[in-house]
Amino acid sequence: MAEQRIRVVLVDDHPVVRAGVRALVDAQDDLDVVGEAADSAQAVAVVGETTPDVVLMDLSLGDGPGGAETTRLVRELPSPPQVLVLTTYDTEADVLEAVDAGAAGYLLKDAPPDELFRAIRGTARGETVLAPSVATRLLQRAASPTPKVSPREVEILRLLAKGLGNKEMARELLVSEATVKSHLSHIYTKLGVDTRAGAVATAIERRILRP
Amino acid sequence: MAEQRIRVVLVDDHPVVRAGVRALVDAQDDLDVVGEAADSAQAVAVVGETTPDVVLMDLSLGDGPGGAETTRLVRELPSPPQVLVLTTYDTEADVLEAVDAGAAGYLLKDAPPDELFRAIRGTARGETVLAPSVATRLLQRAASPTPKVSPREVEILRLLAKGLGNKEMARELLVSEATVKSHLSHIYTKLGVDTRAGAVATAIERRILRP
DNA sequence: CCAGGCATCATCCGATCGGCTATCCGGAGT
DNA sequence: ACTCCGGATAGCCGATCGGATGATGCCTGG
Numbered sequence: 001m002a003e004q005r006i007r008v009v010l011v012d013d014h015p016v017v018r019a020g021v022r023a024l025v026d027a028q029d030d031l032d033v034v035g036e037a038a039d040s041a042q043a044v045a046v047v048g049e050t051t052p053d054v055v056l057m058d059l060s061l062g063d064g065p066g067g068a069e070t071t072r073l074v075r076e077l078p079s080p081p082q083v084l085v086l087t088t089y090d091t092e093a094d095v096l097e098a099v100d101a102g103a104a105g106y107l108l109k110d111a112p113p114d115e116l117f118r119a120i121r122g123t124a125r126g127e128t129v130l131a132p133s134v135a136t137r138l139l140q141r142a143a144s145p146t147p148k149v150s151p152r153e154v155e156i157l158r159l160l161a162k163g164l165g166n167k168e169m170a171r172e173l174l175v176s177e178a179t180v181k182s183h184l185s186h187i188y189t190k191l192g193v194d195t196r197a198g199a200v201a202t203a204i205e206r207r208i209l210r211p
Numbered sequence: 212m213a214e215q216r217i218r219v220v221l222v223d224d225h226p227v228v229r230a231g232v233r234a235l236v237d238a239q240d241d242l243d244v245v246g247e248a249a250d251s252a253q254a255v256a257v258v259g260e261t262t263p264d265v266v267l268m269d270l271s272l273g274d275g276p277g278g279a280e281t282t283r284l285v286r287e288l289p290s291p292p293q294v295l296v297l298t299t300y301d302t303e304a305d306v307l308e309a310v311d312a313g314a315a316g317y318l319l320k321d322a323p324p325d326e327l328f329r330a331i332r333g334t335a336r337g338e339t340v341l342a343p344s345v346a347t348r349l350l351q352r353a354a355s356p357t358p359k360v361s362p363r364e365v366e367i368l369r370l371l372a373k374g375l376g377n378k379e380m381a382r383e384l385l386v387s388e389a390t391v392k393s394h395l396s397h398i399y400t401k402l403g404v405d406t407r408a409g410a411v412a413t414a415i416e417r418r419i420l421r422p
Numbered sequence: 423c424c425a426g427g428c429a430t431c432a433t434c435c436g437a438t439c440g441g442c443t444a445t446c447c448g449g450a451g452t
Numbered sequence: 453a454c455t456c457c458g459g460a461t462a463g464c465c466g467a468t469c470g471g472a473t474g475a476t477g478c479c480t481g482g
Contacts, residue, residue, distance in 0.1 A: 013321055014320045014321045015231075015321070015322070015323055015324050016228060016231040016235065016322075017228060019230075019231035019232075019234045019235045019324070020226075020227040020228055020231020020232070020233075020234065021231070022234070023230045023231065023233070023234035024226075024227065024230050062321065086227075109225050109228070110224055110225050110226075111226075111227075113226050113227070116227070150459085151458095152458075160408045160412075161408060161409070161412035162409060163406040163408055163409020163410075163412070163413075164406075165406070165437090165439090166438075166439075167438085175459085175461085176460070176461055178460075178461045178462055178463085179460045181440075182461080183458095183459080183460095184439090184440080185441075185442095188440080194440075194441095195374040195375075195407070195439090196406070196407060196408035196439085196440095197372060197407035197410070197411045198372070198373060198374020199374075199408070200408045200411045200412050201371075201373070201411050201420075201422075204412070204422050205422050209412075211412075211416055211422055361427085361428060361429085362428095363428075364428095377468075377469075386429085386431085387430075387431055387432085388431095389430080389431045389432055389433085390429070390431060392469080392470080393429080393430075394429080394430095395469090396470075396472095399471095405470075405471095406470085407470095
């Protein structure tokens, strides 16, 4: 049958991973790897030239714009491809950011090849494909919405990570110590922790703070 | 020429990565992938059967024993292979642990294929091969008086990041609270901080802890 | 053989933290 | 108009932390 082959572009900064996905995907009759990119700029260029059906997108692209931002960029091109995120992590922030950026699917790199193929085909058909672990996580979050941390609270977290005490933060932010304590309490509640150390760790994990 | 081909076994829990490395390595005249393993047990079995020259070892193998422990195991086999660690991270603790376990080299997965091939050949010849970034990091540590954090102290840091109190850590680690405090004091000194929050932030920044 | 790092434990004490309860103000949304 | 929320402030109190000091046993490397 003269079915149209599904045209795929790979975006990943790891040559090894690109080679792996290419080897696996190209071995499928109905799938074609028509381009590769190692960073955001290359990705936009290659997608623009090849107008693929599906882009396999890694989220961590080394320096420069990450996979989420790149997803946004390629989705803004004329006749945009579906984007299937294929990455190592399933940090909630990552997933949400990617989906928000217009990703149609989210797979983890430890997925068996079969699952990858099915995901590509599904994504090409416009379906939304989520890895089981990711789906589970998302449902959890949907049930209990992640409270957003206010700008002021982020300030506090920054100083917290520098190891400042309440008194010092108060001086730094030109407010009273009571205010700092108040903010901290709110932070604890929002992040689901009850110590400064836990808050810092969670904030970094949630990408509220940059390591 | 009838040079002996270098026989390679891959150990990685990601099918995609195995496929990638296999595709790249098998395309080289002098390199042969003679086996793959997805976890520690498989690795030991496959290495025992195939007696390869070089094992490419991922450090994170999902559940069960990690790459470092697995390295130790395969190095204890009769006529042990050289082990070349090929992983995503370059946490100092990981590097040291792997080297201590008998690894002959340490490469990052974002290395270009050429570098990978050179590393495999070098390792097979018994050379020690370190990725530039890893080598740099090691030298930095060697030059600057970065006190190394002991394994036990890393344990403490891990629990610290989870927001545990001294009492809870003590219970968790089956030691007295006094011991925990002692470790903490040492950690503070080594990391140049004086609070738990600062310790966590610095530990993550220094890649002693993974976010 | 001995220094030195690691891991363990103990006490003391002042400083700090975290929870609780309340109040006040101003802007955004209903 | 009224409510909700972020931000700021206050006081109280018990629990915890961090620093200082000192000691023991083990192992490793010079």
